[in-house]
Amino acid sequence: MLGANLRGEARPNRQHLPLRECSQDPLQAIEAIASLSSWRRSEAIDRRVDPHAHLYRVVSGAARACALRSDGRRQILDFLLPSDFFGFAAPDGHDVTVEAMVEDTRVARYPRARLEMLADFDPQLGRRLREVAFKAIARLQTRMLILGRMTALERVGCFLVEMAERSACSVGGAVVLPMSRYDIADYLGLSAETVSRCMTDLKHRGAIVLRGTRFRIVNRRALESWHDPGGPS
Amino acid sequence: MLGANLRGEARPNRQHLPLRECSQDPLQAIEAIASLSSWRRSEAIDRRVDPHAHLYRVVSGAARACALRSDGRRQILDFLLPSDFFGFAAPDGHDVTVEAMVEDTRVARYPRARLEMLADFDPQLGRRLREVAFKAIARLQTRMLILGRMTALERVGCFLVEMAERSACSVGGAVVLPMSRYDIADYLGLSAETVSRCMTDLKHRGAIVLRGTRFRIVNRRALESWHDPGGPS
DNA sequence: CGTAGTCTTGAGTATCCTCAACGAGGGTGG
DNA sequence: CCACCCTCGTTGAGGATACTCAAGACTACG
Numbered sequence: 001m002l003g004a005n006l007r008g009e010a011r012p013n014r015q016h017l018p019l020r021e022c023s024q025d026p027l028q029a030i031e032a033i034a035s036l037s038s039w040r041r042s043e044a045i046d047r048r049v050d051p052h053a054h055l056y057r058v059v060s061g062a063a064r065a066c067a068l069r070s071d072g073r074r075q076i077l078d079f080l081l082p083s084d085f086f087g088f089a090a091p092d093g094h095d096v097t098v099e100a101m102v103e104d105t106r107v108a109r110y111p112r113a114r115l116e117m118l119a120d121f122d123p124q125l126g127r128r129l130r131e132v133a134f135k136a137i138a139r140l141q142t143r144m145l146i147l148g149r150m151t152a153l154e155r156v157g158c159f160l161v162e163m164a165e166r167s168a169c170s171v172g173g174a175v176v177l178p179m180s181r182y183d184i185a186d187y188l189g190l191s192a193e194t195v196s197r198c199m200t201d202l203k204h205r206g207a208i209v210l211r212g213t214r215f216r217i218v219n220r221r222a223l224e225s226w227h228d229p230g231g232p233s
Numbered sequence: 234m235l236g237a238n239l240r241g242e243a244r245p246n247r248q249h250l251p252l253r254e255c256s257q258d259p260l261q262a263i264e265a266i267a268s269l270s271s272w273r274r275s276e277a278i279d280r281r282v283d284p285h286a287h288l289y290r291v292v293s294g295a296a297r298a299c300a301l302r303s304d305g306r307r308q309i310l311d312f313l314l315p316s317d318f319f320g321f322a323a324p325d326g327h328d329v330t331v332e333a334m335v336e337d338t339r340v341a342r343y344p345r346a347r348l349e350m351l352a353d354f355d356p357q358l359g360r361r362l363r364e365v366a367f368k369a370i371a372r373l374q375t376r377m378l379i380l381g382r383m384t385a386l387e388r389v390g391c392f393l394v395e396m397a398e399r400s401a402c403s404v405g406g407a408v409v410l411p412m413s414r415y416d417i418a419d420y421l422g423l424s425a426e427t428v429s430r431c432m433t434d435l436k437h438r439g440a441i442v443l444r445g446t447r448f449r450i451v452n453r454r455a456l457e458s459w460h461d462p463g464g465p466s
Numbered sequence: 467c468g469t470a471g472t473c474t475t476g477a478g479t480a481t482c483c484t485c486a487a488c489g490a491g492g493g494t495g496g
Numbered sequence: 497c498c499a500c501c502c503t504c505g506t507t508g509a510g511g512a513t514a515c516t517c518a519a520g521a522c523t524a525c526g
Contacts, residue, residue: 051367067378075381077374089371091378116360123353130352130359133366134284138322140373141310145300145324147380148308148422152482181505189381191483196506212491212505385514414473424515429474445473445523 004085004136026124027132030115034108039063039100045107048095049087054109056087056098061105062178066186067094076187078139079179081166085132101178147189155188156198157223160208164217174216237318237369259357260365263348267341272296272333278340281328282320287342289320289331294338295411299419300327309420311372312412314399318365334411380422388421389431390456393441397450407449 036059039045045063049056063080077096080086090096119126146155167175177184181199185192203210207222217223269292272278278296282289296313310329313319323329352359379388400408410417414432418425436443440455450456 051371067374069378069382073382075378077377089367089374091371091374094375094378096374119359119363120356123356123359126352126356126359126363127349130363130366133363133370134322137366137369137373138284138324140370140377141300141322141324141329142327143377144310144373144380145302145308145327147377148419149302149306180503186381192504193484193506194482197482200506413471425472426474426516427514430514433474 004088004132004139025128026122027128029118029122029125030110031108033114033118034110037107037109039105039107041100041103041105043100045098045100045105046109047097049090049098051087051089052112054087054111055085055115057108057110058082058084058086059106059108061103062101063098063105063107064101064179064183064187065096065098067091067096069094074186075189076183078143079163079183079187085136088133088136101183152188152190152194153198153201154224155190156184156195157202157207159184159188160202160215160217161220161223174214177213177215237321237365237372258361259355260361262351262355262358263343264341266347266351267343270340270342272338272340274333274336274338276333278331278333278338279342280330282323282331284320284322285345287320287344288318288348290341290343291315291317291319292339292341294336295334296331296338296340297334297412297416297420298329298331300324300329302327307419308422309416312396312416312420318369321366321369334416385421385423385427386431386434387457388423389417389428390435390440392417392421393435393448393450394453394456407447410446410448 058080060082065077065080065086067075067077086098119129146158150158163177164175181192181195185195188195199210202208202223205222207219209216209218291313293315298310298313298319300308300310319331352362379391383391396410397408414425414428418428421428432443435441435456438455440452442449442451
């Protein structure tokens with residue numbers, strides 16, 4: 001299970017292009033079999049998400065995909081924002097729980113079997129589903145670079161850049177983080193205290209402006225290569 | 234880009250089931266458009282793999298998918314063994330290089346465009362390609378758990394279990410590691426020295442037998458939960 | 467038999483974690 | 497309206513894990 005961000009892909013405006021159906025995104029065909037549901041903050045969406053039964057998509061709000069271990073350690077596999085898909089697959093031998101992070105998070109549920117049937121008759125839809133999965137793979141690989149070979153400061157910097165890009169509110173640039181420091185910590189493989197320290201550190205360096213749950217990127221180069229003020233070599 | 238292991242999936246034996254084509258794995262249809270190539274140890278396969286041009290599959294030998302950074306840090310995204318696919322996607326903003334790890338590693342190359350065309354006319358093939366991608370996602374998520382929230386000893390233990398399962402030589406159980414300690418280190422997000430220390434540690438604990446590049450798992454429970462000799466709680 | 471690359475082991479250190487205390491909101495109830 | 501509680505965020509001190517640097521041992525190969 002894992003999110004695939006679709007923001008930024010060309011999606012024709014339905015109102016202005018009603019004439020030719022083939023110009024629409026084939027993915028819209030799946031809305032016919034969608035069932036919508038709404039969830040409260042901290043609520044588990046469909047308990048343990050079964051990757052064989054449904055594919056999911058966030059409509060509004062935000063969610064986190066968590067893998068919990070018996071000793072209490074938690075890894076957040078992905079943060080899910082509006083238009084992100086999830087429920088493709090689950091790591092072998094581990095349950096994944098998806099929890100809403102904000103009140104009234106709305107989620108669309110697509111039955112797997114019917115989805116595959118639709119794809120059987122619409123090759124374009126089949127292609128789009130593969131594209132979504134491939135994008136998910138690319139994102140996961142980026143995460144692997146972060147978790148494997150980055151310092152705490154770099155991880156937090158990358159995270160802020162990622163959130164700024166995924167949050168559509170590009171104008172002006174004040175981004176709201178819908179998740180707690182603990183969530184960020186479990187996303188980046190750090191402790192919450194370290195996340196907090198890195199945030200204030202980046203603030204003191206003049207890379208970001210931070211006030212509570214809101215932040216704004218001031219100096220993006222300082223975020224991505226903190227150790228070299230002159231920029232990446 | 235990333236490997237998806239297909240071992241363990243039901244694949245009918247062609248020699249004994251020649252009658253009904255529908256009983257064969259639809260994936261075999263792609264062999265018609267495959268081009269084979271052979272690579273020497275440490276050679277880069279197709280230089281920088283372009284995920285738009287081809288999909289790849291390891292036929293024999295072994296390879297590593299590396300993401301290199303300008304400051305020298307390296308992350309191995311995946312080890313690729315026979316029957317593994319790779320080249321689905323590449324992490325945003327990073328080049329991925331796939332290098333053969335053993336002499337005469339043979340790789341099949343499938344042109345993307347023709348692959349998608351085949352899938353357009355064979356929905357079963359389209360499904361199978363999605364399945365392969367989903368399996369890749371599941372594997373990547375497992376890796377994320379390892380990189381994010383495991384100690385060095387746990388990482389090495391998980392790695393050995395993974396390699397033992399992926400290497401088909403199940404009988405007796407002596408498994409050959411085709412990669413160096415440095416490769417393992419960059420796969421697990423550790424230093425080569427730490428990998429070495431954990432290996433000898435596991436040997437001293439009686440979890441494995443280790444001689445050079447060969448190892449055998451003696452006590453699997455000790456590998457997966459090293460801190461509790463009585464087994465997982 | 468020598469060389470080059472890999473593997474192992476040791477010593478010292480840096481990064482990050484743990485434990486702990488304190489402060490800032492936000493909701494609830496008196 | 498204010499006190500209270502609870503969660504979350506920040507900051508500090510100390511400690512553990514894993515890294516770096518360095519040297520020596522083993523293996524493969526010429």
